């Protein structure tokens with residue numbers, strides 16, 4: 001409020017907030033890190049992040065609780081995933097303790113940007129690690145930078161949960177044993193053209209099939225896929241080239257423990273979509289995007305409805321969003337209070 005932000009009309013766009021955290025790695029160790037007002041990164045023109053894509057990132061949200069406190073949702077999971085991404089790209093890991101401390105410092109330093117309870121907004125945190133320092137040949141960088149900045153973001157769906165349509169892409173987002181499971185920028189650069197081609201045909205984004213056989217659903221744009229089968233199971237694809245979504249694993253847990261559904265990580269064949277009554281895309285930014293229909297070649301398959309969210313998807317959404325804002329009791333360890 002002191003920042004004069006129109007909380008009701010926040011989107012998902014960059015806004016410069018007051019302070020961000022920066023830490024440098026050199027000679028085998030991370031320094032203590034510090035907050036800075038400078039939102040520019042000054043790095044060597046030889047940085048591996050610029051030429052060879054040696055970088056990874058994370059995305060998580062802080063929510064204002066009904067009682068005024070601040071909830072971070074499962075930051076330990078983001079820390080662990082960033083450690084896995086760093087390992088895949090030969091970058092030094094950031095410990096869970098350092099990762100969470102950086103996130104907490106950034107939230108505390110930018111509390112005026114945290115959307116109020118009830119607006120549906122949140123403070124989105126963007127941690128990243130990049131290879132920096134003078135370098136030319138293809139090798140791991142001599143130095144690294146770990147930073148966390150934050151941006152207030154709005155509710156993805158202003159008018160409630162609105163289904164979107166998707167189209168199967170002829171492109172692959174990752175190779176069978178490539179970097180699909182790591183949250184790295186290269187996967188995103190490769191997804192820009194397929195995403196644009198889907199949007200030009202009036203679809204929300206594209207669906208990627210498994211790169212080996214092109215018969216099974218893997219990802220929905222930059223989100224994970226789940227479906228509810230006719231016999232009431234929560235089904236989600238399993239593959240080494242899928243990015244393990246924390247939202248997806250949270251929904252899987254809630255489906256089993258709170259909704260009493262059977263859950264399955266397995267194959268979702270693109271030519272057997274009539275096995276499912278509902279489908280959705282999930283991730284931190286949008287939480288859940290209900291999938292109205294999927295275009296595959298000349299076939300258009302509609303799940304529950306092109307205009308209305310299905311009942312199981314709705315219950316999963318309410319449960320998860322309720323936990324994040326403190327209205328529903330969280331499973332042990334899911335909410336970290338920022339003091």
Ligand SMILES: *Cc1c(COP(=O)(O)O)cnc(C)c1O
Pocket residue numbers: 059183219221222223224243244245246247248282283284285
């Ligand atoms: C980040 C990401 C997701 C969603 O992960 P969450 O942890 O739920 O935010 C899904 N797919 C891709 C490719 C991603 O990069």
